[in-house]
Amino acid sequence: MTAALYTARANLSPLVLTGIMPGGLLTTTNVVENFPGFPEGIDGYELMTRLQKQAERFGARVKFATVESVDLSGETLRLTADGGPVETRCLIVASGAGHRHLGLESERLLEKKGVTYCATCDGALPVFRNQPLVVVGGGDSACEEALYLTRFASEVHLVHRRDTLRASKIMAERVLGQPKVRPVWDSVVTEILDVGQDRVTGVRLRNVKTGEERLLECAGVFVAIGHVPNTQLFRGLLDMDEAGYLELKQGAQTNIPGVFAAGDCADRVYRQAITAAGAGCAAAIEAERYLASR
Ligand code: NAP
Numbered sequence: 001m002t003a004a005l006y007t008a009r010a011n012l013s014p015l016v017l018t019g020i021m022p023g024g025l026l027t028t029t030n031v032v033e034n035f036p037g038f039p040e041g042i043d044g045y046e047l048m049t050r051l052q053k054q055a056e057r058f059g060a061r062v063k064f065a066t067v068e069s070v071d072l073s074g075e076t077l078r079l080t081a082d083g084g085p086v087e088t089r090c091l092i093v094a095s096g097a098g099h100r101h102l103g104l105e106s107e108r109l110l111e112k113k114g115v116t117y118c119a120t121c122d123g124a125l126p127v128f129r130n131q132p133l134v135v136v137g138g139g140d141s142a143c144e145e146a147l148y149l150t151r152f153a154s155e156v157h158l159v160h161r162r163d164t165l166r167a168s169k170i171m172a173e174r175v176l177g178q179p180k181v182r183p184v185w186d187s188v189v190t191e192i193l194d195v196g197q198d199r200v201t202g203v204r205l206r207n208v209k210t211g212e213e214r215l216l217e218c219a220g221v222f223v224a225i226g227h228v229p230n231t232q233l234f235r236g237l238l239d240m241d242e243a244g245y246l247e248l249k250q251g252a253q254t255n256i257p258g259v260f261a262a263g264d265c266a267d268r269v270y271r272q273a274i275t276a277a278g279a280g281c282a283a284a285i286e287a288e289r290y291l292a293s294r
Pocket residue numbers: 033034101102136137138139140141142144161162165166167168171188224225226227269270271272
């Protein structure tokens with residue numbers, strides 16, 4: 001959206017193809033406390049709605065469509081979005097990242113039946129009310145999910161594979177100081193129960209230090225173990241590292257002239273709303289210069 005804002009203000013009439021989740025994962029955050037300029041914090045959905053309005057005010061066109069294929073071989077870049085062709089001289093990839101999964105068969109089978117990746121979206125569902133819940137992960141996302149879920153759950157078990165949180169100090173202190181949150185250290189989920197009942201009744205845990213296994217009852221499992229960049233579409237076309245993050249030179253340039261990138265799809269280090277916005281600005285300026293030079 002920041003790339004759209006800047007390119008719109010440069011009179012480039014940008015077209016934003018939103019994908020299936022306009023505004024991206026940030027729209028699922030209930031409060032963003034660290035985006036500069038919002039001392040009270042701002043709801044993630046509202047932040048992204050405002051950013052869209054700001055871009056549209058200067059002429060950005062926002063279309064709810066998903067890009068299915070790309071042909072970056074010619075001077076004119078060709079995309080297919082929702083079955084229709086889109087041609088452009090310049091492309092900014094800002095496709096963000098999606099939730100990483102545990103990779104368990106039981107996780108896949110019980111998704112949306114008690115296994116979820118978003119507390120803000122699903123935490124208030126009746127099935128989770130006054131029930132013990134499990135959050136998996138040790139980063140800022142896991143802490144945020146755990147804190148949010150204390151509003152509804154009887155208790156929240158925070159299962160982390162080490163004995164220290166990766167999260168920022170302020171989030172870690174907040175979560176560990178919340179009496180409803182029970183940390184479960186050095187542990188991984190090896191199975192989510194109960195596929196037979198077609199709903200979540202608990203998890204099987206393994207202590208990675210002792211090897212000991214045990215069952216923990218819960219009505220829901222919230223997986224918050226990081227993200228995977230949404231770059232599958234560009235595999236083999238754009239340079240990326242082994243994890244799929246786009247590799248850039250001079251700030252925002254990919255290996256293909258006229259194709260730039262910004263945000264979490266190209267950032268394995270910071271992954272903050274504000275750094276994504278900053279990168280979007282940089283990509284837009286690079287794109288504008290590229291077009292002016294031709
Ligand atoms: P993250 O920082 O990469 O943390 C992922 C966590 O999941 C780590 O604790 C990791 O364990 C654990 N993990 C990874 N793979 C696992 C697996 N297969 N099984 C079990 N555990 C696994 O991801 P994040 O929390 O989503 O945060 C991403 C970025 O967004 C960060 O830069 C964060 O600061 C930012 N963010 C900020 C806020 C905020 O400021 N309020 C909120 C959300 C996100 P290890 O620690 O052992 O690696």
